[in-house]
Amino acid sequence: MQRSALIPERQSLILPFMAAVVGHVGVALFLGLLMLLAGLRRGPILDPNDIMEVSMVVLPKTESRMPERATRAPVPSGEEAPTAPQPKPPVESDLAVVQPDAPKAEGTPDQSDRRADLMRDLRRKQLLADAAAEIGAVDREASDPDSTTDQAVNTGGAGAAADPELALWVQKVREKFMANFHPLPTIVSANPNIEATVAVRIDEAGNVLSRSMHKASGNPSYDAAAERAADAVTQVPPPPEKYRDTEHTLAIRFSQ
Amino acid sequence: MRRIVLALAATLVFTSVVAPQPAEAASFLINVNPGGKELPLATPAPMHVGEVGESSDIIWSTLQRDLEMSGYFTMIDPAAYIEKNGDVEPGSFQLSDWRVVGAAAIAKTRLTETDGQLIGDVFVYDVGTGDKIAGKRFTGTPQEARRIAHKMADAVLNALTGQSSFFGTRVAAVGSKSGNKEVYVMDFDGHGKRAVTRNGSINLSPAWSPDGQHMAWTSYKRNNPDLYVKNLGTGQTRTLSAREGINTGAAFSPDGTKVAITRSTDGDADVYIVEAKTGKQLQRLTTGGGIDVSPAWSPDGTQLVFSSERSGGSQIFMLDLGSGKARRLTHHGDFNFDPVFNPAGDRVAFVGRSDSGFNIFTVGVDGKSMRPVTQDQGDNEDPSWSPDGRYLMFSSTRNGRSEIWLSTADGRHQSPVTPGESGWTQPTWGP
Known part of the structure; x- marks a missing residue:
């Protein structure tokens, strides 16, 4: 009785479920098409709207390189990780949140990977926000002639960035481009807020793959000085290992 | 129907939030500025x-x-x-x-x-x-x-x-090439030297009038350090101060009508103001309490800086001519002397003695933010500002002989004005 009573209810769920599947696939295809079009239209390395959002944001792709914010209990060094319960073979990430196995409705898409992605992404964003905030401070201080940032980074003093390794790398990259940046003083003094951003793609070893003017200042002389400075750099130090990726984009903002 | 709509809406929301993002390469925004480079x-x-x-x-x-x-x-x-x-x-x-x-x-x-x-x-x-x-x-x-x-x-x-240069300016300095100490005028780069004095004696501390037409200096030509003024156009020389004791340290006021000097008529050396044209004493600014020497005017003529031993060792003091009150400007080191205002009137250059010898420093008129211009480069003395206040000229023994050197006010870029020549001291930048 009970069994037969459930049948109509199950049947009533089929239609919404099918609609959800069709909707999901449709939306995914639609979004994919949009992304493809955006990618084709984008052309240059960086989307003009993206660049400000990624200010000093570092997105480690391989989660195994992430620093100590793992959700798993740390494994004591020199010991093997416990074998039971058997973890899933690491496919994308060994830091993915392990969800207890829950019974799944037949035919329901498995959302656990996506949830793990979401959690991982949130954790990553938090980490990067911390790093960005600290490096932002370093950035501002570096332009201050009275700054003691270099010392702080080197000594790990009170003013050191949360990640001195990253701050130090940023400083080295900055110096590479700064060494060749020679705008005419007349242009600079007449335009105190002038700035030009050149997008520089590098590989994981720091070799420059390509450069392009991302956001011109509108002043041909200043833009030419920025481009010359970027052209003169063929290699930068590789990013710190934990942030390293197969490819990075450096948005080099030439300003005052 | 309602369930279909809800399911579609849920799908849309879920898709937009959780759908995996495209592969993101690490991106960095790095600010680069010229950094004040040449x-x-x-x-x-x-x-x-x-x-x-x-x-x-x-x-x-x-x-x-x-x-x-x-x-x-x-x-x-x-x-x-x-x-x-x-x-x-x-x-x-x-x-x-x-x-x-x-x-x-x-x-x-x-x-x-x-x-x-x-x-x-x-x-x-x-x-x-x-x-x-x-x-x-x-x-x-x-x-x-x-x-x-x-x-x-x-x-x-x-x-x-976009800046104007000092390439057309002149400098007065003391040279000892002749075996005596004579005052010379030269182009800022050390070329075109012309003698202002030729008396075979000791001539020191040249000072320009604001219009560059007159020069005052101290001379021992009558066996006493007395002050003289020369019209550089006509060559005519007259005595400015020749009282008993020392008469030295002339500094024209910004309007050129007065000259601050140092005299020791009454014992200790003190600072006085005399009329530029006649040498008539107008005011005695300091009394007792150790020697007070080397006065220099602020650009607006309302303040004087000078060296004084009133607090023990020689220190720099700033005197407000309106109130007559003096306050100590330097608190570091035990021997600071030869102060001179920059043209903006907000900093004072002076000589300070340290373990490595005599060096040029600048300090704010509030006595703060003291900065070295020279360090570990022999003895450096006699600072003088360029008319635009961006440079300092001074004497230096860094090459084993006394030369005139030029430096940006921050000390970052320095170059010799009289390279290879010895015996040059007390450069004074003219208009």
């Missing part, structure tokens, strides 16, 4: 139209030295130039030749000598764009080649930095 500048040898005598070498070397001494430029070594004899007009030379050597700008010159006249053209180019930034012509006699070169250098500096 501009790499190329100044190829002048192009000649017809026969040009030795004026060409004078102009080229003077132009290069002026621009190098300005501290604004890194002069690219001519040996590195690819282009050797290019033209000066736009489009007549390869910009790529200059990009390769790292020049950010080029200053090209063309000289024409005809009918006893020397014509100098200077063209300034932005190497990045190839744009001509400036083109100017100066004329004079071949004997005025150095003056023409200073004018050309001024045009280049102005075109590239």
Whole structure:
């Protein structure tokens, strides 16, 4: 009785479920098409709207390189990780949140990977926000002639960035481009807020793959000085290992 | 139907939030600024139209030295130039030749000598764009080649930095080449020396009047340190102060009507103000409490700085002429002397003794933010500001002899004014 009573209810769920599947696939295809079009239209390395959002944001792709914010209990060094319960073979990430196995409705898409992605992404964003905030401070201080940032980074003093390794790398990259940046003083003094951003793609070893003017200042002389400075750099130090990726984009903002 | 709509909505929301993002490469935004560096500048040898005598070498070397001494430029070594004899007009030379050597700008010159006249053209180019930034012509006699070169250098500096130069200014200094100590006037770069005194005695501490027409100094020519004033136009000399004891440390007021001096008539050396034209005493500013020497006016004429031993060792004090109250400006070191206001009136340069010898420092008029201009480079004394306040000239023994040196006010760029010459002290920058 009970069994037969459930049948109509199950049947009533089929239609919404099918609609959800069709909707999901449709939306995914639609979004994919949009992304493809955006990618084709984008052309240059960086989307003009993206660049400000990624200010000093570092997105480690391989989660195994992430620093100590793992959700798993740390494994004591020199010991093997416990074998039971058997973890899933690491496919994308060994830091993915392990969800207890829950019974799944037949035919329901498995959302656990996506949830793990979401959690991982949130954790990553938090980490990067911390790093960005600290490096932002370093950035501002570096332009201050009275700054003691270099010392702080080197000594790990009170003013050191949360990640001195990253701050130090940023400083080295900055110096590479700064060494060749020679705008005419007349242009600079007449335009105190002038700035030009050149997008520089590098590989994981720091070799420059390509450069392009991302956001011109509108002043041909200043833009030419920025481009010359970027052209003169063929290699930068590789990013710190934990942030390293197969490819990075450096948005080099030439300003005052 | 309602369930279908809900399911679709849920799907849309879920898809937009959780759908995996496209692969994201790590991105970094890195701010780069010029950092106050010097501009790499190329100044190829002048192009000649017809026969040009030795004026060409004078102009080229003077132009290069002026621009190098300005501290604004890194002069690219001519040996590195690819282009050797290019033209000066736009489009007549390869910009790529200059990009390769790292020049950010080029200053090209063309000289024409005809009918006893020397014509100098200077063209300034932005190497990045190839744009001509400036083109100017100066004329004079071949004997005025150095003056023409200073004018050309001024045009280049102005075109590239927007600043005016000090290339046309003069400096007074004490030289001992003759075996005595005589006062000389020279161009800012040490060339064109002319004697102001030739009395075979000891002549010290030259001071310019604000209009550059008169010079006061201390001379022992009558066996006592007395003060004299010379009209540099007529050559006429008169006594300013010759009382018993020392008469020294003359400093013209900004309006040129008064002179602050040091006298020891009543025992200790004290600071007085006398009338510039007559030498008549107008005011005694300090009394007792140790010696008070080396007065210097603030640009607005309301303050005087001087060295005083009233607190023990020699320190710098600032006297408000309105209230008559003096306050101590320096608190570091036990021997600070020879203060001089910058033209803006917000900083004072002085000499301080440290473990490494005598060095030039600057300090804010509030007594804060003391900064060294020289460090570990022999003894450095007698600071004098440039008229625009961006440079300091001083004497230095860093090469084992007393030379005159020029420095940016922050001490970052320093160069000799009298290289290879010994016995030069007390440079005083004139208008």
